[in-house]
Amino acid sequence: MTAVSEKLISLLGDALKRHPAPGRLWLGYSGGLDSTVLLHLLCRVQVPFGAVHVNHGLSARADEWQAHCEEVAGKLGVPLVARNVEVRRKEGGLEQAARKARYGAFDMVMAPGDQLLLAQHGDDQAETFLLRLLRGAGVLGLGAMAEWRSVGDPDEGRSLLRPLLGASRAELECYARASGLEWVEDDSNSDLALDRNYIRKQVVPPLAARWPLLERVSRSAENLREAAGLLQDLAGEDLQRCGVRRESFGLSIDLAAFLALSNARQKNLLRGWLHNCGAPMPEAAHLQQALHQAQAVEDAIPAVPLGGMVLRRYRDRLFLTPQLQPRERFDEVEWQWDGVHELKLSEGWILAPSPDWPAADYMVQFRRGGERAKPRERHHSQTLKRLLQEYALPPWLRDRVPLVFRGETLVAVGDLFVTVDGPVSPPIWRFLD
Incomplete structure (x- = not known):
């Protein structure tokens, strides 16, 4: 066994330990090359995997590469799952869109408790x-x-x-050639229009020639x-100090406590909050805009896109919520409901019967005005309109609260209240995040 293999x-x-x-x-x-080496190493240490x-369909050779992977895995007795994905180029550029599609495919394959191994070095x-340095990333981003x-x-x-982060690409190639491995070469790796390729070909070599870069x-x-x-x-400590709590849609913190923090800690809290929600880090300009809007006049109700989420202010709370689709998409939507089973509404909302909710033929719709x-x-x-204000339903949910009718009679408004003609208590209305 060579030193590189060891x-x-x-x-x-x-x-793995x-x-x-x-x-x-x-x-x-x-x-x-990289994933082929890791495939071979996993087989050598006899770890079941x-x-x-992921077939991105971006190259004319994509199907050829998939066939190669199926052949190699088959010879080694490794079960292989192939997934075709659609790369939406408008989602942050080609590289970012391909990455998002790839991780989406991984997510579909993995079950709870599973671990994904990647061969990055x-x-x-x-x-x-x-x-990330050239894009102006912060501490978390520069952690690579x-x-x-x-x-x-x-x-x-x-x-x-x-x-394999502790190994160099040269060591992986040395191992592959010594082991007689075959791999595919992606034509796009030579395209200097892609930022990573430019860094790899034009920036790293002269730096590595002068300093121990890796x-x-x-x-x-x-x-x-x-x-x-x-x-x-x-950030976690500050979130607790600001009374973070789960809402029916997203989370919220006490606005006064947030504004009492220093500017740097406000930014850090927002980054930590987004990180806890699994959202990507926003650009510095978006973060600064969010802070500015959080200090808006008292009667303002801002909504600032932030890291794939939305920062909103209402009354004395600051909310971080998922994004909402334009209301116009659901204007004429109606649902029939038996009052027994969960009813799936638009955008991930659920209407479910409360313990004493009676079975009947109901019709569910959104507000249409008046x-x-x-x-x-x-x-x-x-x-x-006045009642929703009195019940303190956040403004961004007022056009989405389900109205439950029995015949022509309104019997319940979301989980806020029932009418005189309705059951004893309202149904359950919740968001599945």
Whole structure:
């Protein structure tokens, strides 16, 4: 066994021991050099695993690469799952869109407790660090790629592991050639219009010729990830001080407590809040705009897109919510409901019967304007618009609260109240995040 083989096997074995997975191991297998080496190493250490190949359809050779992966995996007795994906180029550029589609495919394959292994190495780490530096990333971004991180819902225990970050691409190629491995070459790797390729071809070589680049970047990234962890801890403490709580749609914190923090801690809290929600980090300009809007005049109700979420202000709370589709898409939608089973509404909302909700033929729709209602405890009817304000339903949900009718009679408004003609208590209205 050569020194390179010993190093790579040691890196893999140590990483698997540090980060054991209760579920199944999956290798992200593109057919390129890096993933081919990791495939071979996993077979050598006799770890049970499956492989996932994602066909992006971006190259004329995409099907050829998939066939190659199926053939290699078949010869080694490795179960392989192939997934075709659609790359939406408008979603942050080609590289980002392809990455999003790829991780979406991985997510579909992985079960709770499963772990995804990726073959990124030290050169990839250096390129990622430099790319993020040139894009003005903060501490968390400059931490580059962690060896291990959780993915998706933390309660499901899925994770991602990069066991070869301590190796260079040259070492992987040396191992592959010594082992007689065959791999595919992606034509797009020579396209200097892609930022990562430009960094790889034009920036890294002269830097690496003068300094031990991989070692220095690895050390810096580790220090920055440690600093990012401390900032995340501080953000968690500040969130608790600001009374973070789960709402029917998203989460909220006390606005006065938030505004009492320093500007730097406000930014750090927002970054930590987004991180907890699994959202990407926003650009600095968007973060500054969010802070400005949070201090808007008292009667303003801003909505600022932030890291794939929306920061909103209402009364004395600051809300972080998922995005909403334009209301016009649902104007004429109606649902028939039996009052027994859960009813799926638009955008991930659910209407379900409360314990004493009676079975009947109901019709459910959204507001169309001009409705009036008389809550059971009131003596007079009022406009629904006024009632929703009195019940403190956030403005962004007022056009989406389900109105439940029995025949022509309004019997319930979401989970807010029932009318004099309705059951004893309202149904359950919740958002599945």
